[in-house]
Amino acid sequence: MTPGRMSREVPLFRPLTSWRPKLILGSLLAGAVAALLFYSWGYQVRNDIGVTGLNRPVFWGFYITNFVFWIGISHAGTLISAILRVTSAEWRRPVTRCAEAITVFALSIGGLFPLIHLGRPWLFWFMIPLPNYRGLWPNFRSPLVWDMMAIGTYLTGSILYLLLPMLPDLAILRDRHIADNPNSARARIYRFLALGWRGTAQQWHSLESGIRALAVIIIPVAVSVHTIVSWDFSMTRQPMWHSTIFGPYFVVGAIYSGIAVLMVAMYLLRRGMGLESYLNDKIFNNLGLLFLTFTLIWSYFTFAEHLTVWYGNEPSEMAVFTERISGQYAWVFWAMILLNVALPMLVLSFPLGRKPFFTAIVGVGVLIGMWIERFLIVVGTLSLPRLDFTVGTYQPSWTELGILVGSFGLFVLLYLIFVQIAPIVSIWEVREGEHHLGQVRPASEHLTVETT
Amino acid sequence: MQRNEKTWLHAVFESPIDAQGALQKLTEYGFDSNDIEVRSSIPLEGLYPPDLHVRSHVPLMAVLGGIVGGICAFMLTSLTSQAYPMETGGMPIVPLPTTGVITFEGIAIGAILTTVATVLYECGLPFFRMKSGPLDHYLAEGQIVIAAFMRADEYSDWTSKAVATKRQGPHQPPHSVTNVKGV
């Protein structure tokens, strides 16, 4: 063990070996905000879905926007970490774990929203293919059933993809805690969580094959998830929803917002937990370049989508288009362009702009911008149906706002709890990277021989 | 202790290079790869006994799991729709494109679950009865533990030889021997 690495790993183990007041306080605060979600949801279940601002024709509003938003964010981890793993990008090592955790929690929250949004959420299981007394199965032709299948697959896959590479780290924690005090609660917990991992040649070999296989499988799954989310819209025939470009457009937007939340999370982890030596400037620079790439791809898609509609000049589509570009949604639309196109291009194009603080600022901007994008797609189309006699507007209610704010609290809460359970930077992967680079000093000065 | 009872002797190495040296020596002394166990907190490609054959069926099982998952999903979709054929006004009940979407997810979930199950099976996990050895905390610190399975009368002989590889530092002679071979 080199002294350099040992001192470097100290901040990683700190929240895992003792209670950190800052993290506890943060969790409590986040929990209070998260309570808002459950309070508002409970209120809504008690008093019917009518407590929202939804109406006819705007049958979908904040909840579906949040659904698409959170599912989009979930592409931070699994997809980015899987792509970096498959391509053996060495700098991925400190990033994968915190990105994969984002996926699992964002996906869990995203998956809540279809339930929150239901008129009768207690009957959601009608959608699940279960043998039942009615003899009737779900309609597999409905994009909502595809959604459920895809999100179920992705959630299962990403939880396993987070947990499997975590086993050796949990074993490290187990061994440390057992060495400290074999009867402590933490020692018992990690003994259970590590499942008896020993780190033998066969175990490593199987684990690495497994991680490689999962990384390969999870990429098309992630792509399918957001494609299917987009198909919820594009399978309909509504103006500016019925678009063939929506699949790839949504996937790109999802990865875009995923990188944005990753930048913010990495910045906060780095500052809050003293992980500067892991999440270093080089990683921010690399991810910043990836971020910029996705700015360009997203901008291209947005331009292509709007150009086709405008040039096609179909009246029902133009009604939605005009309202978006110069009507009541114009200010949000242009704010989105500012946040998703202008700001990232201006900042991220320069090396200085790819420093941690600036990427995090851009990340916050893009998150807001991507939320707006989904809002415009959902509400913009619905408020302008084909028969203009039924044109409507939408004002979110306090319940909807409470659930939106609460969802962020819930996300932060889950993340902070996770940070106190597992190393947020994959210890073994970083050590392996150092080993590959030959950074481990060969000067072993003694050999300890013990038998047991 | 019986002189000829076989037991595990554990040694801790700080760097992979030292571990490799010890492994070479063990092989030279004629230890079978089954009688050597290398444990580490990182995967050490090329640092295992040369004749140790570790293999993984993960890729094959993932493909098989994918096929099974896909077939299950296809059957679920098509059979349930036909079991209760809804009136659709002339639209197909089991259209291939929409069934394909579900089948795709079935392939993925099948492959994912078999991958994880195969990894756990090959690793012998979960293994909750695993006993921690007194050297395990060295693993946590990133050191490498090499264990050799040998007869008790061999080990003092071997330790003296192994200790000969050390350049300096204290050496505590082993005092207790118990069999903790886990897997």
Next chain:
Amino acid sequence: MTRWGMVIDTDRCTGCGACVVACHAENNIQTVGEEEARNGRAMHWLRIERHYEGEFPDIQVRFLPVLCQQCGSAPCEPVCPVYATYRTPEGLNAMVYSRCIGTRYCANNCPYTVRFFNWHAGEWPKPLDRQLNPDVSVRPAGVMEKCTFCVQRIQEGQDRAKDESRQVTDGDIKTACSQSCPARAITFGDLENSESRVAQMAKSARASHLLEDLGTDPSVIYLQGGEEH
């Protein structure tokens, strides 16, 4: 085979709204009140759209009664994950309230915006509950509803014909809206029966479908622009 259909002569429509009231009374449609109506939650399975032609003072109002078009190729049907809306063998676009979980996807895919959601359950304070039609279920909160072509009346008419051991004849069955229209702008009947009045009127050169270019194959036919205008 039967395919229930409706012909609406817009040249006859005076926009009086009798059909809307009749529909409410017949189908236990809740009245949501002033505030909810302002929020865009008014429920009228049948609505009368007003369209203005020309500039004031030379202005003319045209009325267009719009209800569920009972599409032959309905966009709302395939998107429902739980088969709460489906097509009956008699060409109706049916709604099964007890199966509906309230995803509201069907409403989003309806180009005619004729689906209505129970944001809250309807209330009929005593003694108004006495006016509820016993043949029609009262919908709970959280389910979708829409025009059924007065399926309870169709059922009743078929039952009566069966009791009298005869076929259903044209004019046996009237929806609430067609029955109450003072201008007789609304005619209901079987489109597959070439003898029926709706089938005859559907052949008229004045006939058209709403948003015909979408290819939804509606069962509601509008007549417009003839001598009667």
